Amino acid sequence: MTHTSAKQSLFEVTDHTKRRNAFERRFRRYGQAAIGIGLLMLFTLAYTIVSKGTGAFQQTFVTLNIELLESKLDKKGNRDLEEMKKVSTFGYAPLIATAFENLAAEREIKTKIKAKEMAQIISKSAPSQLRDRVLDNPALIGQTVEFTLLANSWIDGYLKGRVTRENAQNNKNISVQQLDFVDELVALGVVEKRFNIGFITGADASDQRHEDAGIGVAMIGSLSMMIVVLLLSLPIGVAASIYLEEFAPKNWITDVIEVNIANLAAVPSIVFGILGLAIFINTMHFPQSAPLVGGLVLTLMTLPTIIISTRAALKAVPPSIRSAALGLGASQMQSVFHHVLPLAVPGILTGTIIGLAQALGQTAPLLLIGMIGYIATNMPETVTDALLAPNSVMPAQIYEWAKRADPAFYERAWGGIIILLVFLITMNTLAVVLRRRFERRW
Amino acid sequence: MTSTPSKISATQVNVHYGDAHAIKDVNVEIAPNTVTAFIGPSGCGKSTFLRCLNRMNDTIDICRVTGNILFDGEDIYDRKVDPVQLRAKVGMVFQKPNPFPKSIYDNIAYGPRIHGLFKTKADLDTIVENALRRAAIWDEVKDRLDAPGTGLSGGQQQRICIARAIATAPDVLLMDEPCSALDPIATAQVEELIDELRENYSVVIVTHSMQQAARVSQKTAFFHLGNLVEYDDTTKIFTNPRDPRTESYITGRIG
Amino acid sequence: MNSSQHIRSAFDRDLDMIQAKMLKMGGLVEAAILDAAKSFESRDLELAQEVRARDKKIDALEAQINEDVTRIIALRAPAASDLRTLLSILKVAGNLERIGDYAKNMAKRTNVLLQLPLIENSPASLRRLAREVQIMLKDALDAYTQRDAEMGMDIISRDRDIDELYNALFREFLTYMMEDPRNITPCMHLHFIAKNIERMGDHVTSIAEQVVFVVTGELPGEPRDKGDVTSTDLDLSQG
Numbered sequence: 001m002t003h004t005s006a007k008q009s010l011f012e013v014t015d016h017t018k019r020r021n022a023f024e025r026r027f028r029r030y031g032q033a034a035i036g037i038g039l040l041m042l043f044t045l046a047y048t049i050v051s052k053g054t055g056a057f058q059q060t061f062v063t064l065n066i067e068l069l070e071s072k073l074d075k076k077g078n079r080d081l082e083e084m085k086k087v088s089t090f091g092y093a094p095l096i097a098t099a100f101e102n103l104a105a106e107r108e109i110k111t112k113i114k115a116k117e118m119a120q121i122i123s124k125s126a127p128s129q130l131r132d133r134v135l136d137n138p139a140l141i142g143q144t145v146e147f148t149l150l151a152n153s154w155i156d157g158y159l160k161g162r163v164t165r166e167n168a169q170n171n172k173n174i175s176v177q178q179l180d181f182v183d184e185l186v187a188l189g190v191v192e193k194r195f196n197i198g199f200i201t202g203a204d205a206s207d208q209r210h211e212d213a214g215i216g217v218a219m220i221g222s223l224s225m226m227i228v229v230l231l232l233s234l235p236i237g238v239a240a241s242i243y244l245e246e247f248a249p250k251n252w253i254t255d256v257i258e259v260n261i262a263n264l265a266a267v268p269s270i271v272f273g274i275l276g277l278a279i280f281i282n283t284m285h286f287p288q289s290a291p292l293v294g295g296l297v298l299t300l301m302t303l304p305t306i307i308i309s310t311r312a313a314l315k316a317v318p319p320s321i322r323s324a325a326l327g328l329g330a331s332q333m334q335s336v337f338h339h340v341l342p343l344a345v346p347g348i349l350t351g352t353i354i355g356l357a358q359a360l361g362q363t364a365p366l367l368l369i370g371m372i373g374y375i376a377t378n379m380p381e382t383v384t385d386a387l388l389a390p391n392s393v394m395p396a397q398i399y400e401w402a403k404r405a406d407p408a409f410y411e412r413a414w415g416g417i418i419i420l421l422v423f424l425i426t427m428n429t430l431a432v433v434l435r436r437r438f439e440r441r442w
Numbered sequence: 443m444t445s446t447p448s449k450i451s452a453t454q455v456n457v458h459y460g461d462a463h464a465i466k467d468v469n470v471e472i473a474p475n476t477v478t479a480f481i482g483p484s485g486c487g488k489s490t491f492l493r494c495l496n497r498m499n500d501t502i503d504i505c506r507v508t509g510n511i512l513f514d515g516e517d518i519y520d521r522k523v524d525p526v527q528l529r530a531k532v533g534m535v536f537q538k539p540n541p542f543p544k545s546i547y548d549n550i551a552y553g554p555r556i557h558g559l560f561k562t563k564a565d566l567d568t569i570v571e572n573a574l575r576r577a578a579i580w581d582e583v584k585d586r587l588d589a590p591g592t593g594l595s596g597g598q599q600q601r602i603c604i605a606r607a608i609a610t611a612p613d614v615l616l617m618d619e620p621c622s623a624l625d626p627i628a629t630a631q632v633e634e635l636i637d638e639l640r641e642n643y644s645v646v647i648v649t650h651s652m653q654q655a656a657r658v659s660q661k662t663a664f665f666h667l668g669n670l671v672e673y674d675d676t677t678k679i680f681t682n683p684r685d686p687r688t689e690s691y692i693t694g695r696i697g
Numbered sequence: 698m699n700s701s702q703h704i705r706s707a708f709d710r711d712l713d714m715i716q717a718k719m720l721k722m723g724g725l726v727e728a729a730i731l732d733a734a735k736s737f738e739s740r741d742l743e744l745a746q747e748v749r750a751r752d753k754k755i756d757a758l759e760a761q762i763n764e765d766v767t768r769i770i771a772l773r774a775p776a777a778s779d780l781r782t783l784l785s786i787l788k789v790a791g792n793l794e795r796i797g798d799y800a801k802n803m804a805k806r807t808n809v810l811l812q813l814p815l816i817e818n819s820p821a822s823l824r825r826l827a828r829e830v831q832i833m834l835k836d837a838l839d840a841y842t843q844r845d846a847e848m849g850m851d852i853i854s855r856d857r858d859i860d861e862l863y864n865a866l867f868r869e870f871l872t873y874m875m876e877d878p879r880n881i882t883p884c885m886h887l888h889f890i891a892k893n894i895e896r897m898g899d900h901v902t903s904i905a906e907q908v909v910f911v912v913t914g915e916l917p918g919e920p921r922d923k924g925d926v927t928s929t930d931l932d933l934s935q936g
Contacts (some may be wrong), residue, residue, distance in 0.1 A: 137465060229467075320540040324603070326501060327536070328553045329529035329610065339542060630704035637707055656772040657705060680771040 025228045040422055049417055057209055059196035060151040060159050062122060062185070066099040066145045068134060079138045086416035088126035094131070096122055098150075109184045113177045117407060118163050123150040125205070138289050149199070151191060153210035153408040155182055158192055162407050199415060204397060210408035213401070215416050217379055221291050221371070222360060224380075228295025229302055234352055236299075237306030244307075245314045246336050264302035272301050272367035279354070289390035291372035297365050302355040309351025313344035333398025346438045350368060355433035357424050363395045372396040447515070449474045449614055449644045450457040450495060455509035457490055457499065464490050464669040468509075472614070475622040478634060479655035479676070482665035483691065488648045491665070492616050496532040507686045514613070531555045536567065537619040539599035541591030541606070544582050549591040549602060550574065553610035569609055576642070577605035578635045597628025601635065608643065615639065619628035621654065633658050652692060656680050664688045711783065715765050716842075719786050719793070722758040725751065726793045727831050729800035730897065734827035737807045737890075738820040748804035755797035762790040781914060785907040789841065792900040792907075797833070799851055799893040799900075803827075806886050813883040816873055823890060825878040826862050830897045833859070837904045841911070849908035852901070855916060859898035866891045867927050 070077060072091055074084055076177050100118035121275050126149040134140055154174040157163035185191040203212025248254040276297035280286045286293045317340045325335035366372055380386040398416040401409040450472035457465035464488045470552040472478050480488040497518060499505045511518050518528055550570045560566045575579040579601040585664050591602055600620060607615060620628040636658050639645055649655050655662050656676060672688045683689050703709050729748050736744035766787050775783055834853055840848035869886040909917050
């Protein structure tokens with residue numbers, strides 16, 4: 001190839017080759033650097049989330065022996081539920097104070113605070129919990145029962161390091177003496193941090209009772225919504241895809257439909273929210289903030305994803321399979337349903353799960369139908385309730401918490417993010433597993 | 443001149459793909475229990491014409507077929523004819539072996555199932571076994587009917603496809619270059635099978651190998667640029683063809 | 698030599714069929730040789746006629762074999778041993794047809810010879826010569842069927858014996874002709890017959906060479922030993 005008279009030895013590398021090798025080495029380094037930066041950011045993100053969020057799963061609990069005085073709780077002594085219900089939480093609160101007093105005396109704890117102040121370290125929701133327990137089991141009255149109650153969020157903050165003696169002095173909710181008392185109790189093992197299942201299962205709570213806040217109700221809201229999305233978008237999306245791919249005549253109408261579907265995938269999500277508001281809530285008068293409505297809106301958003309991925313999966317089935325089926329005398333519909341669709345299942349599943357995972361994290365479209373601002377206080381009782389009663393979704397709940405001032409809520413926001421991420425990772429892993437399982441060679 | 447009537451009788455068949463005139467005025471008779479080969483250079487229209495015989499061209503929108511094609515005396519392009527039923531009587535085997543990714547049994551059983559050709563499971567078992575025996579592959583697969591059809595060698599897969607096609611008890615078997623994806627031994631096995639199939643079926647085979655047509659067929663049709671140039675006994679075509687174009691092609695003087 | 702079957706069984710059937718035709722032709726030719734000699738020895742004109750008529754069958758078989766070989770080569774594109782088999786069958790059929798023609802000519806001359814004075818011992822000598830050739834032919838065809846190259850080489854060397862027998866007859870006829878001019882005519886005819894038989898032997902040798910060709914792929918190398926020195930040896934003609 002070269003026309004030089006001197007013969008080039010293979011052992012001598014030409015300049016041309018050297019330059020090329022140097023370029024490729026540099027290029028590889030750039031790639032590695034890019035990956036390195038990506039990984040660095042990923043680790044930073046993960047570390048931040050985990051370190052800030054794990055705190056939400058732990059709460060401070062106080063273990064107390066409370067004497068359930070019959071005189072206070074069941075004056076008539078006949079264990080009549082209706083009578084007992086008349087005793088409000090105010091009736092139960094003093095029992096807690098007494099329990100603290102007894103504890104302090106028993107264990108010889110040196111403290112300057114009185115019983116009432118001692119009782120303040122318990123969550124304001126505690127008397128209500130106590131009452132619920134007693135009403136569930138009236139036989140407990142008259143006994144001294146050990147209860148594990150939530151401490152209030154400032155004590156919790158103290159054990160987690162958010163609240164210190166310095167800022168306790170400016171805090172009207174807590175006093176330094178209470179902190180000293182708590183120290184003693186911690187030493188005795190009465191107060192400790194434990195895994196808080198209430199975070200996962202409970203409902204959101206007000207500013208007065210941060211410790212009680214949980215993401216459970218929002219999870220049910222998300223779940224109901226996802227079920228609606230799955231049940232609606234999967235059949236509609238797959239059917240539309242099959243029609244477009246296999247049966248639609250190749251004319252301009254079909255072209256218009258295809259172009260529009262591709263465009264839909266790029267529409268800003270808030271537009272779907274407006275659409276949902278206009279159609280479902282204003283015209284069809286569905287209940288506002290209902291997961292059903294949220295599900296309908298997100299179905300519209302997920303459909304393009306499912307349609308596009310299903311079409312890709314259908315296209316990937318080799319035409320030889322179709323020819324074989326047609327050659328045997330199968331009609332086009334038989335060929336699609338007996339052969340093409342089963343082979344396209346891995347692709348369809350993957351597309352569906354990815355679509356669902358995206359829907360799980362959406363907030364903008366839900367804004368306009370009211371699922372963002374509304375915070376439910378109770379778990380839905382029935383399935384209809386779950387679909388129609390106003391609720392919110394996990395991303396919304398997280399946003400709410402992040403907005404609030406108290407660092408306890410901030411911690412919960414991170415905890416919520418962890419839960420959301422766990423969901424998403426699980427769904428994506430499921431997509432990979434299902435794809436591997438159903439993949440067939442042809 | 444022939445005493446037995448033709449199985450398929452094509453008269454003045456023309457095929458247009460949009461504006462392109464792919465098949466021009468083709469007349470050909472397919473005799474029963476005979477192997478008829480279609481040969482010719484690439485793009486001459488032999489595969490297109492083959493696909494007219496079982497109306498597979500219907501699936502292509504821009505394809506228009508005119509002329510008469512009679513199967514057992516009945517016009518297959520008549521309005522009353524459902525292509526699905528036609529394809530049970532005129533089976534097809536393709537170039538690349540394409541067994542369904544199901545079990546061998548289900549592959550063979552698919553045709554009978556969709557055409558409702560059996561009453562009991564025992565009937566279906568018999569149909570499957572007969573098809574596999576006729577395709578000379580029963581002994582190799584009888585112990586693994588549940589294994590996937592895609593787990594066999596190329597030659598075996600093609601014989602499974604042939605068994606699948608004959609399971610619907612067709613009268614005619616159309617084969618579109620059935621050996622081009624196979625190695626020489628598998629090719630020889632399939633050709634031997636085609637020779638045996640002659641007893642029960644009429645076979646039409648499109649092949650780009652002249653040698654294969656010479657080995658396998660009794661009648662040969664030479665296509666060139668959409669025209670049927672010569673159609674005669676295979677021996678005659680290969681020892682003393684009438685048309686100079688045929689002579690050029692056979693002796694390798696043109697593509 | 699490939700003894701297993703072709704996957705395409707029709708090819709085997711074709712080869713078997715064509716070889717059978719060749720062997721049938723061989724049988725007819727062997728019978729023609731023997732009958733021609735016999736017709737002369739036993740003065741049987743009818744037999745001689747029959748031999749001449751039967752030659753048509755032999756010619757017809759050769760034409761058929763030619764057609765069949767053409768067809769098989771065109772349709773099957775044979776290679777290696779199959780190709781050598783078909784080419785050799787073509788040659789063997791040709792050789793057999795020539796031998797058949799010589800037998801026919803022999804029978805033709807019988808007609809004439811029976812009207813001429815008898816030369817002593819000539820029928821017996823000719824019969825012996827013809828018998829040698831017929832045995833050689835039979836062996837050659839056996840060697841072909843069994844694809845036995847050694848036997849083929851052996852047969853090639855036996856041609857020398859035929860040639861020597863012919864030389865002896867040549868000298869004998871010369872003697873008779875010199876003895877009595879009235880013997881010249883019959884001896885000329887007899888000589889032609891003897892020459893024909895010697896040519897038959899050469900054709901049989903050619904068949905044996907084809908046997909070697911089919912088995913080894915090469916024709917036997919050394920030039921055939923020309924035992925027939927009558928064209929070159931002057932002493933012979935001096936008597």
